[in-house]
Amino acid sequence: MSYNNPAYDGSEGVRKSNKNLEIVISTLTPKLSSNLNNAYGPEESRRMLKNVLLTSFAFTFLFTAFQSMASLQSSLNSGGLGTYSLSVIYASLVLSSMFLPTYLIQKFTVKWTLVAAVFGYSAYIAAQFQPSYATLIPGAIIVGICAAPLWSAKCTYLTHIGHEYAKITGVENSEPIIVRFFGIFFLFFQSSAIWGHLISSVVLSTDARTCVNDIDSQCGVNFCPDTKFCDANINATSGGNEIQPVTRYTLAGIYLACSLAAAVILALFLDPLTRYGEKERTGSSSKLEGKDLLVATFKHMTKPYQILMIPLTIWSGMEQGFLGADFTNGYVNCAWGIEKIGWVLIWYGVVDAIGSVSFGPIIKYTGRVPIFTFGALVNIAMIIVMLTWKPNPGNPVMFFVIVGFWGLGDAIWQTQINAFYGVLFPQEEEPSFSNYRLWESLGFIIAYVFSNVLCIKIKLFIMLAVLITGMLGYFIVEVLERKRQKI
Template structure:
């Protein structure tokens, strides 16, 4: 057979699909658009959590009989913590895309249960959501990191920069759910009494259900990624499962990150459980909670985008985390030793300022912890992100169960000590990693 003509050589690359299996030099591989998947993933989470985040903020208000709402959240995060321990092998077996789609079903069921709240609907829905939440968040971290690493490889870019950029976009979009969800709540509950009325609770949760459906549909448009571990058998034994769960805890790097992960959970729960109750409500009233949370969410979103763009590697992560930790330490010390409920114009300024500063700190922790785990545990992403949710959710559950029994000052003191310990461990980690890189070069 004769050699191809000049015209055939020019046309062939335009019509041949990418084929990774064939190593022929005559085929031209067109890089895949991994950024498209990040856009879809971010948008899907925005729809899902605009509904769920606002619903979570309302639980203690609209489901007050027998403290059904508060107890449901406690059960949810306890379930979340327990299932996160085994989420890694589940995500590895299913793949991150299927895990993401499956994960949305728990949020859908939880919102549906709020249309007919009772112990028989809310408790099972909370337990199931704990399982699916562990799956969706491990799947998210795995999928996002895989997309970033593939994008960096295909386009010959620096891995740290791409991981930071992708995490910045995701967490920026995700943080926006606080703004959107609270504005929807403000609009639909404004005429109702405790969420009841023509435009009250039921209509609100129907709208939330619609948001959930859109999020589920978007998840289905994600590209499938091959992330199944070769070392995981089709029917994993108990020994292999325990190895996946315990192995990260034998890594010194993970042990040094865990305190910072635990603090990230504490500071999130502080906003949900204490900030609105003890700082916003006394100054602005219950009606001011939605606006304050919107400011918090907006600051969180902007900071996530900026922090993601500034992330280039371990050095930049160290500087960004240190800055965020300093801001939250400042707020904690202010609340512990110099804050009192203000009056006049300051009654509006101080609570919103605290919310904005806290949102900046949350944006820093979300983006930088995800980027850090993605960089340090590229070969064991599922297990690393499972540990992230285990320790975050355990901290959140502790706050929900303990707040009725401890004072605000005691909680903030615990948080300040935890912050100092976690930052010290993180800085030691950076020295350890830098030393190992220097030794290996």
């Protein structure tokens, strides 16, 4: 069964299952203009929006499983196995970003690159049933290899379909539509943190117990890698430091089902980008073959705009890695208990999701610069708070305040940097988004390496310096772009 054929007449059950989706789409679809492209039917704009939503749903299922499983690695897999696997993921992702996305998208098309990459993520989740160096490390390598093609293909799909949507709806400037599509995507994507952490909180609740540390000397800004504090995720029944097998199998089983559901959605219901002229796209990456196609990713690094955007792109990875590796451990786990991490991250996911969908409409009235500036100021303010605030489990509101504002900032970085890459390099989606994933992954690696060797205070000052440098590079890009448009 396939939706590739515009004349496809599926079963009554399939039509009913998409009824609610069509209702949502109908509220988002503008009236077609008189400039409608004759290559598409009168309902094509609705179909495009349906594809945006299907992509969003698939990523929600996949990252409900993967993000939550990744955030639990240090607790689920002792002896450093879980942490090592995360490091391997991002190390292999860096290599993948440089070599694979452009080639795979050209070879297998955007849709089937997405499907294959989702199965790669599923392999890592399946390895959680019997974690060992023989299963988890190869699974981590597979995820790293698949991650860059997955995200590059997703960004290519949304950006290209955004340009086509603008054409058939008579919109001259496609940027607001691309931003809107990325906003819709990240609304669903960021909500995966809510569902994933709800699942882990419920499943792991029987294996957790609260433990109290010396907050003033051990936690918050004073937390260091060699800080010794009790493990709040010790099995209260067996007295060991591993969760019960039935708990592991339940958690891994639920997450594996979610990841496989993502693959099914993409394979059976998503329209291929060939429907919207994937093979006829212009630009350097669409014309190259073989070795020249791989070189496109490297050549893109030499572009002035790309060079200037590198620090801010690295920041987008560092700020995510810091929250997952340092704030949750040094502030929440140390001062309040590991069983509270899930609830704190749920609030982070809620704010992030709301922010992701909100900034799309706002940017039409304010422009990019105020939004980027606001995001930087929010993160700078939270860094100052974390440098001065002592976590207090008796006043837990501040935990949620910090992650809430951090999620607001992350919503800006994830939606606006993605969209900005699409605007800056409209005919070079694959190499530009490969670079995006490359430098963002480097940010993750830096954050994880720092987590094992530096105290939180030093990390916060380093992050502050990276953010300021990144914003300077961004402002220079905006100035150059405005001068170019005036010529």
